[in-house]
Amino acid sequence: MTKKITVARFDASNYLDSEEMIAEYLAAALEDSNPDAFLSALGDVAKARGMAKIAKDAGLSRESLYKVLAPGAKPRYETVRKLMDAMGVEITARAVVRLA
Secondary structure, rough: OOOOOOOOOOHHHHHOOHHHHHHHHHHHHOOOHHHHHHHHHHHHHHHOOOOOHHHHOOOOHHHHHHHHHOOOOOOOHHHHHHHHHHHHHOOOOOOOOOOO
16 A cells, blocks of 8 residues: 655745845845746745735736736836835845955
């Protein structure tokens, strides 16, 4: 007799419960060269904070928010900035030291 094992799909938004965790998660996503990784991370943060609230605070409809965060989407900088402002996070730049 074999037992059936049920596995729940991993949902990062369940673990984004502090400002520090959200900042680290987004920073890690920015290290990936695939822009969909960052959009996906923004979607996880929006889900953790509440999609309707983030959409409202960013001045978007929920439908527009889902379109912006869809894989392959190419949102404008202004839209990403509005989302990040609504989420209470910012992007910073730092120099990368490369060894010769």
